[in-house]
Amino acid sequence: GAGVSQSPSNKVTEKGKDVELRCDPISGHTALYWYRQRLGQGLEFLIYFQGNSAPDKSGLPSDRFSAERTGESVSTLTIQRTQQEDSAVYLCASSLIRDTDSYEQYFGPGTRLTVT
Amino acid sequence: LAKTTQPISMDSYEGQEVNITCSHNNIATNDYITWYQQFPSQGPRFIIQGYKTKVTNEVASLFIPADRKSSTLSLPRVSLSDTAVYYCLVGPSASKIIFGSGTRLSIRP
Numbered sequence: 001g002a003g004v005s006q007s008p009s010n011k012v013t014e015k016g017k018d019v020e021l022r023c024d025p026i027s028g029h030t031a032l033y034w035y036r037q038r039l040g041q042g043l044e045f046l047i048y049f050q051g052n053s054a055p056d057k058s059g060l061p062s063d064r065f066s067a068e069r070t071g072e073s074v075s076t077l078t079i080q081r082t083q084q085e086d087s088a089v090y091l092c093a094s095s096l097i098r099d100t101d102s103y104e105q106y107f108g109p110g111t112r113l114t115v116t
Numbered sequence: 117l118a119k120t121t122q123p124i125s126m127d128s129y130e131g132q133e134v135n136i137t138c139s140h141n142n143i144a145t146n147d148y149i150t151w152y153q154q155f156p157s158q159g160p161r162f163i164i165q166g167y168k169t170k171v172t173n174e175v176a177s178l179f180i181p182a183d184r185k186s187s188t189l190s191l192p193r194v195s196l197s198d199t200a201v202y203y204c205l206v207g208p209s210a211s212k213i214i215f216g217s218g219t220r221l222s223i224r225p
Contacts, residue, residue, distance in 0.1 A: 004159075033213065042203065043160070043215035091159050104150075105213070107159025 002026070004108035006092050012114045013082055021077040021111045025094030032075050033105060034067055035091040043091065049075060050097070082115045089113070120204045125220040134191045136219050138204030141185050149180060149187045152203045154218070160203060164189070199223045 005024045013019050025032050034046040045059040049069045060066070064082075069075040079086055089112050093105040121139040128134045140149070148167055152160035164171055166178040166187070177190040191198055201218040 035215070042201075042217040045213055045215070048213075093159070104162040104165065105152075105160075107161065110159055 004092055004094055004106050006090075006108040006111050008111060009109065010112045010114075012116060015084060015115055016081055018078065018080045019082055019113065021079075021090050021113070023075045023077070023092030023094075023108060025073065025075070025092070026096075026106055027073075029094035029096050029106070030072065031095045031097050032069055033093045033095075034075070034077050035093070036061075036088045037091060037110070038088045046077070046090075079113075082113075084115045087113055087115045119214060120206060120216050122202075122204050122216065122219045124217065125222070127222045127224065128194055129224050130195055131193050134194050134198070134221065134223075136189045136191075136202055136204075136221070137186060138189070139186050140204070140206045143184050143206050147206045149178065149184070150205045150207075151176070151178065151189045152205065152215075154201045154203065160215075163202075194221075194223050196223050196225065 004026055007022045011019055030051055032049040035043040036046055037043050047054055047060055047067050048056045051072050052069050064080045067075060067077045077090060089110040091107055091110045093107045095105045122136060126136060148165055150165040151163045153163050154160040164173055164176050164178045166180050168180050168184060171178045179188040199222055201220050203215050203218040205213055205215060207213050
């Protein structure tokens with residue numbers, strides 16, 4: 001079946017503009033995660049959704065960042081008034097939470113954001 | 117949330133067995149240990165997950181001692197294509213997950 005998809009794959013924007021990044025998780029996956037990865041660094045957790053609710057938003061770096069999920073499916077990550085330090089690859093992952101409490105996150109290819 | 121510590125980088129040669137150890141001293145009772153592999157310009161890919169003792173799949177083995185304060189990912193007979201960054205994670209099934217900086221594994225001919 002189809003994996004996690006993200007769009008756009010690349011986005012170049014001017015400082016101060018707003019951007020919207022989209023994630024389509026694997027159908028039926030109840031959990032959805034957003035991460036940020038700066039060049040040469042590890043993954044930085046941003047936010048986690050269980051269904052359409054976000055029980056943990058603690059990773060969002062500032063109030064310029066927001067995310068929503070609808071229909072227990074598509075999620076959008078919005079960055080307002082972008083800054084150069086927002087340049088990174090934004091990765092989305094989804095997982096199927098099973099009763100056993102074990103899980104596997106499936107990652108999308110990411111959106112490479114460049115703020116000029 | 118349990119933090120993990122793993123070597124920044126490792127080098128090995130084709131055909132060798134590679135063992136990457138991860139420390140997670142404050143692992144919680146309901147935490148699983150999961151390893152991911154990431155190639156350049158790609159999202160991470162699940163390798164293996166375990167709770168205790170030993171887990172083996174077609175790609176790797178995961179050794180977890182009784183106290184669960186560390187774990188070792190074992191890659192048998194590595195090839196050049198195993199060159200990647202390997203992340204050790206601990207956490208329950210649905211929550212904030214801390215990836216850390218990972219171990220950059222370089223395989224030479």
